[in-house]
Amino acid sequence: MSRVYSNAVLITALSESDAGQVVRSSSSQPGLMTRMLEALDVHDGQRVLEIGTGTGYNAALLSHRLGDDQVFSVDVDGDLVDAARSRLAAIGYQPTLVTVDGAGGLPEHAPFDRIIATCSVPAVPWAWVEQTRPGGLILTDVKPAVNAGSLALLRRTDSGAEGRFDRTYAAFMGLRKQGEAYTSVSRPRDRSDAAERATTVAPETLQNLVVWFLAALDIGAGVSCGYTGSDPAQAPTAAWIATADQSWAEIDLEPDGGAYRVREGGPRPLWKTVENAHATWVQRDQPGWERFGLTVTRNSQWVWIDDPDGAHCWRIHT
Template sequence: MGGFAEVEREARGDLVRAIGARGTWEGEPRWREAFAEVPRHLFVPYYYVGVMGGHERWWGEHPDPRHRERWLRGAYEDVPLATRLRDGELVSSSSQPSLMASMLLALGVRDGDDVLEIGAGTGYNAALLAHRLGEEHVTTVDLDPEITESARRHLEAAGYHPAVVTGDGARGVPERAPFDRIIATCELPSVPRAWLTQCAPGARILIPLATGLVLLHVTGAGRAEGRFLDTPAYFVPLRGDTPPEPPLPRLEGLPRRVRGDDRFRFLLTLTAGGIDPHEAYAVWEREGRPPRERFGITVEGERAWSWLDDPGGPYAWPLP
């Protein structure tokens, strides 16, 4: 980083201001401080940028200083960064910082809360949580030992030491429970029941599901319920002992204008396997093309279902 300290300060400040321009930091100065203080570049010593025919690796030890500066400025762009590829397929990334900020604010942490993060990624999100709450209150878990080892190294380089656990995130981390908050940074097809048993009373769970983000409130033993946020969200799927997501159904016969509509695709993903796409389209039109925040999820024991407007209403579909 020799000679680039000023570039780094400028780029990090620009990122914080760009996120703040959306009103994100209003009433939440401590999260603004976390993003201003935690150095993202330490968590992405290299990343991949899509180019014609594949990916190009940008890294902080490139012999050409122009390339190093390009890497450094790119580390503070408000974009997701691909950090690990396997056979050309993305298996780990650093999420878009503004989306991370929105998720952390929606989680509603309080001083003293114990948080479990599902999907360690680069370790950057765990560092933000550790800065806000204290490292002793943060646990992050990932199935891949290479990911947890690199996350641990990045965290140590930045001066943070939360608990980094190698294991199946769908099973939680029972030895560190109970948790006041659980946040997943990978997409899931449903809500793992093991998480509910590891939650303290009044806990919240925020997970990416069906290209959206659902915020669940734990309301009793084995029960949680909540609505989707209005934010679209696309994450790498959770790997491990979880059922695969069913493929999207074929859309022949539906109007062309809806096939690529983001909100309709969300409904199809949410109800995949539980409703015919033509029936989904009829519901979507009849109900005024509902946005994500009109949908929700309820988990009760072994049952879990998604719903529109009312968990006990006429529109409900089973989840895995």
């Protein structure tokens, strides 16, 4: 019971895949849920759609605040939905729970005043925008690539939706589709096409989540990263990035004469993209998440710094 009330993420369901066990569902930190509900700014009489039912905890909080007839929640996993429905009924709540691909929202019950997603998406599904009332809010974790992005609070406009990222980083599991298998990009075994050079941008740059976000906006989806070494029993000696098109980069963790050795291969120089992202971040006075915004229209989505009409914009590949 102490774990349930701790401010920690709890893994609640696992699945088997070719890569081994992967997380199918988790219960987010209560502190993060509270932060999101405060940002959602719900009022009496408003209708809320939750994307990602999970355990049903968030739906319970919303039902307590608004009444269960105002709360709708969807999840791709029917077993999770059934279990959440039983838990909610046991404490007297009967919100509308539906097993469906969350990317499509719940059009038969639209429009909604608020949409909250407890999962991450590479881009905001247009269905969510269409199903939000004018002036309504959409709160979701936007991540064009792994670990690259954070919570964005968007307001429905005449042409789509627009808003800013929350100042504090947050992370959720990715939105899953029915029958979707877990896939990841591996570090290429054949690195015979490597070009070697030096860089002054340290490998620790990958741990700067804002810089990684900027890099990932250029790299696009289907990117993985990690650490490697010649001896698995020893500490890693290099960091790596790889993409589905067989582009890859590997950078030594220890400098040599003030610079780091980089090896790159494939059609795109990935570490050069990281270097460019770092340079942009420095040139723009090292912006935090709160200076980033997102604009969503039917045909395009783009991230911007400070001004949606400014020079520093990046299109999200949808």
